[in-house]
Amino acid sequence: MRLQKLLADFVFRDSRLESHxxxxxxxxxxxxxxxxxxxxxxxxxxxxxxxxxxxDLRGSLSGYAFERREAIVCPDxxxxxxxxxxxxxxxxxxxxxxxxxxxxxGVISLMSTEKAFFGEKDIGRVQxxxxxxAFTQSRPRKASTNTEAAADLGRALSxxxxxxxxxxxxxxxxxxxxxxxxSQWERGRWPPSL
Numbered sequence: 001m002r003l004q005k006l007l008a009d010f011v012f013r014d015s016r017l018e019s020h021x022x023x024x025x026x027x028x029x030x031x032x033x034x035x036x037x038x039x040x041x042x043x044x045x046x047x048x049x050x051x052x053x054x055x056d057l058r059g060s061l062s063g064y065a066f067e068r069r070e071a072i073v074c075p076d077x078x079x080x081x082x083x084x085x086x087x088x089x090x091x092x093x094x095x096x097x098x099x100x101x102x103x104x105x106g107v108i109s110l111m112s113t114e115k116a117f118f119g120e121k122d123i124g125r126v127q128x129x130x131x132x133x134a135f136t137q138s139r140p141r142k143a144s145t146n147t148e149a150a151a152d153l154g155r156a157l158s159x160x161x162x163x164x165x166x167x168x169x170x171x172x173x174x175x176x177x178x179x180x181x182x183s184q185w186e187r188g189r190w191p192p193s194l
Contacts, residue, residue, distance in 0.1 A: 003028060003041040003136055010129050012110070013122075017043050024090060024113050028098070028133055029055060029062060030106035037062055037106060062095050062107045069104055071096040071123045075116040094118040096126040099152060100134045108133060124156075124163050131156035 007026050008018035017026050025044035029037035036054040057063035065072045074093045090111045098105040108130050112118060131153040161171050 003133065004043070006132060006136060007041055007043045007129075010132070012125055012129075017110075022112050022114050022117050023110055025109075025111045027109045027111075028106060029109075030098070030137070031066070031104070037066065040106070061093070062109060065095040065097050066104055066107050069097050069099065071126060073118050073120060073123065075118060089113045091115040092117045094122050094126050096123070096130045098130045098134045098137070100137075101152070105134055105137055124159060128156045128159075 007028065008016065010017050012020055012023060015021065015023075017023055025042060027039060027044075028041040030040050032038045032054070035057055037057065037060070038054055055062050057066060061072060061074060072095050074095070076092060091113055092115055093109055093111045095107055095109045097107055108126065110118065110122075110126060135153045157171065161168065
């Protein structure tokens with residue numbers, strides 16, 4: 001449920017994903033034991049008909065992003081064969097891997113019914129969200145432990161702050177974070193408490 005709230009409250013461009021007028025759906029899928037991507041959280045304008053379906057690593061854009069460990073922007077999904085995209089009038093999407101050091105945990109996808117809505121400028125934002133997801137999925141029991149997930153999240157937060165020209169206070173407010181936690185992450189440490 002914490003992951004669901006993170007997705008709903010994340011501010012993408014100028015609006016929360018839950019109420020974003022141009023983002024139709026956001027999904028988080030993690031790798032399963034049988035090497036498929038399983039849906040673990042979603043925020044969408046209406047129930048997704050194929051939302052609970054597993055995705056194969058082969059033959060899907062999500063699988064491609066997972067295996068290549070890089071974000072992919074698809075400004076026009078018209079050429080794809082995916083029934084899910086056609087059924088839901090998805091016109092563009094961006095997919096980013098959820099990374100924890102050398103391990104790829106899964107992928108996050110944002111979809112829009114507007115053609116060319118996503119662009120290269122959105123990659124940093126989606127990677128920040130993916131770093132936050134990795135943090136929530138791999139958080140150790142001891143808050144003081146320093147891990148690669150904390151360091152990755154810190155680099156992503158620092159990068160997005162620079163890209164958007166925000167102060168720590170402004171980013172903390174937009175991300176629903178405390179400034180102390182944000183400062184700790186940017187130093188590559190787990191914050192004292194969340």
